[in-house]
Amino acid sequence: MDRTDFYDKVYEIVMQIPAGKVTTYGAIAGCIGVKSGARMVGYALNNLAGQSDGESVPAHRVVNRLGQLTGRAYFEGDVMKERLEQEGVEFKEEYTVHIEKHFWDPAENIGG
């Protein structure tokens, strides 16, 4: 599939996310070029559920702009939360990370 170019971009960025850090869908979408493709980003991550390289993409480090683990439903149990905790990410709520402290800007590592 050549149209997966968008997905590749998402994966390439998400794979660069260091442990203990998190980023947002909008940030990734903007770094790719599709600023308003925030929804598409989540859509691409969801696709990982069936991709063999899915394990290579720490989609659990991607949360919405509020730090909410909206996609935890696509992980096994609380894997998305437990993984972030074991990496050192602080949580404000049961399923909300401290995005303000652990925010990771892809444009500072990919685009620049």
Added chain:
DNA sequence: CTAATGACGACAC
């Protein structure tokens, strides 16, 4: 092509 959906985001009330 049209209509509906989605791990989102911003604006209006």
Added chain:
DNA sequence: CGTGTCGCCATTA
């Protein structure tokens, strides 16, 4: 400040 609505782009039916 909280709720409600539209827009965004790609995929699917």
